[in-house]
Structures are given as C-alpha cells and as structure tokens.
Amino acid sequence: MKPVFPSILSTFTDITAAFTSRYGGISKVPYASANLAFHVGDNPEDVIQNHDLLADNLGYNRNRLIHMRQIHSDTIFLVDDNLTFDTPPECDALITNISDTPLMVMSADCTGILIYDPIQKAIGAVHAGRAGALNSILPKTIEAMSQSFGTHKEDLRIVLGPSIGGCCYEVNKQIAVECDINGYSSALRRVDEKVFLDVNTILLEQLKRLEIKNVEVIEHCTSCRCDEYFSYRAEAQRTGRLAGVIILR
Template structure:
C-alpha cells in the first residue's frame, strides 16, 4: 500500500509511523482503492483486505491494530489489553505505551495527528476536524499523555497529516463567528462573499501556545489532491478514508 513517509519520525527506530494515500488497495469505486473505513458503505471484505495490505506494508499484526469510531468529540481513550481490531472505541484520540499495538486515525479532509514521546515511550493518534480542533482535542490529548505516562510537552514530536486546506474548506458565517469568538480568527480567509477555514492554523496555534516545537505538517490539501487522497468534499461525500498509523516497537 502506498504511504507517505514522515521525516520528523525518521530518527527514531523505536516507532513505525506513516499516513496512507488512496492507492494500493482493492476497493471499487467510489472507494477506489485503499479505503480503510468500514462505516462508509464499502464492501467489508475489501476493507479487511486493505487493512491486511497495510499491515503487511508496515509490518504489524492487523488484529492488534486499534482504530476508532470517530465522533468529532474530545473523548480520549487509553488503549489497554481489552481492546483489539474488532472492538474500536467511540472516541477521537487514542493513547498508549504498549509496544506492538498500532494506533490508527482515519480521515477524508479532517486532520489526522500522530504523536510520539521518545522519552516516556508513548504514542497517540488524534482525529481533529473543525469541531475537534475548536474543542481542543489536541491539547487535551497532550494533557492526557502527561497524566497517564508522564509525557512532557517539550519532548513530544507531532505530525499533522494530509487534510483539507484553507484554499478549499468553505464554511458559513456561523462557524466563522465561532472561530473568531474562540480566538482563531487568523484561521479564516475571506474571498468575495465566501469564507474559508484552515483547521491546521488552529492546531498550530494550540501547539505554539504549549511551546511545542517538534512539529511536521504534511502540506497536501486532500481536496486539491483528491487524486492522491480521499476527500469528503471533493468526492461529494461518498468516499473512503486514508489513515495515519503509529506503532511502538
């Protein structure tokens, strides 16, 4: 399966991490072809095959993978031995310090985020769309990693995956007002009568306020590059999901 390498994590042999593209799987249109989500209407057997292909690519046991039933919330789950591939929790962030336990976040315009603490050997996978970003899912996950594993902010390495950019994410005035009221007016762009939002600007502001410097952004707009990634907007809402995966070795 085709993946996007992450330069920020390259120096660390104790983890494997990547984001997928929409290529290298077997799903049929409109999920062509590496869809990893079960909830979008794709053939479940094809989705399982795609997961097996990704597991082969990144060298992990598919049954040990933990993914999420994502709900645009600020709910964070600490992954333990009770969870497995067939029991995805309802949440928008996963954290763990368990080795050989892959964590997965799926997206099709929202920002998937992977976090690694090389000191305490802890990882996280976070789903941050507009709602999650405005509800501070990323800072809350960072706080939870500190509480659960003793992770210090200055030691965290964080990658923001492919997502829809401010070039394409048009919103309404109600959402724009909410962004402004929460101090994120800088994430808005106005063009004629339209207003656009860049979610990553919100996330990067949150990380800056936490004095976190080890950050990489995959600057690929999923809507502009819907040939390479799934995009909920560009694909008229019927599409697959790419994923970010991180594994402690």
C-alpha cells in the same frame, strides 16, 4: 499500499509512523483503492484486505490494530489490552505506551495527527476536524499523555497529516465567529461573502500556545489533491478513508 513516512518520526527506530494515500488497495470506485473504513459503504472483505496489505507493508499484526469509531468529539481513549481490531472504541483520540499496539486515525479531509513521546515511550493518534480542533482535542490529548505517562510536552514530536486546506474548506458565518472568539482569526480567509477555514492553522496555534516546536505538517490539501487522497467534500461525501498509523515497537 503506498504509505508516506513523516520525516520527523522516521529517524526513531522504536516506532513506525505513516500516512496512507488512496493507492495500493483493492477497493472499487468510489472507494478506490485503499479505503480503510468499514462505515462508508465499501465491501467489508475488501476493507479487511486493505488492512492486511497495510499491516504487511508496515510490519504489524492486523488483529493488534486499534482504530476508532470517530464522532468529532473531544473524547480520548487510553488503550488497554482488552481492545481488539473488532472492538474500536467511540472516541477521537487514542493514546498508549503498550508496544506492538498500532494506533490508527482515519480521515478524508479532517486532520489525522500522530504523536510520539520519545522519552516516556508513548504514542497517540488524534482525529481533528473543525469541531475537534475547536473543542481542543489536540491539547486535551497532550494533557492526557502527561497524566497517563508523565509526558513533558516539549519532548513531543507531532505530525499533522494530509487534510483539507483553507484553499477549499468553506464554512458558515457562525463557525467564523466561533474562530474569532477563540483567537483563531488567522485560520480564516474571507473572499467576498465567503469564508474559508484552515483547520491546521488552529491546530498549529494550539501547539504554539503550548510551546511545542517539533511539528511537521504534510501540506497537501485532500480536496485539491483528491487524485492522491480521499476527500469527503471534493467527492460528494461518497469516498473512502485514508489513515495515519503509529506503532511503538
């Protein structure tokens, strides 16, 4: 495994937060090599071994890891002690203030988001593609942290992981209209008859509206850089998933 540690989270000693790339695992093409998702057609034993390699690398118990059955929704799950690695909830955001309970978001073009509240000692992991972003899953997750943990939004540190950029993500006219209606015209780039969408611009606009300033964006486009990351679009939908992981120690 070759995780990247976002700089705005790496200064805190009571959490570990990282994003994986496609390197350092044992899966074979087209999942080579660090695929972490079970639903994409990869050999489940290889996926488990990749999870174990990552757990060893970041120093957590793999059986304590909570991941998600992601459905491009705005459903947020408050993690409790009843969940295990083998029972991922159907949702697109996880929040908790329980220590030694790693939260994982997986992606291959969508934006994985890691959230840390250093005052209330709470964390979140969010999956936001175009649908999730337009359904405001990120602001809703922040609101859920406020309700559950007393989080003040201005205390938050937030990282947007590697995702497909406006350089590569072509969308249809209907989506462009939806962006315009919701005040996200700046996320669109029009080239002749084509329209391209930068989902991170929507997410950053939402954080700006909430006056959240401590934000880091890992700028790499997964489609441009599918040598380094998995890209659902650049690889004809047959590929693995990378992950963002955050652990409260």
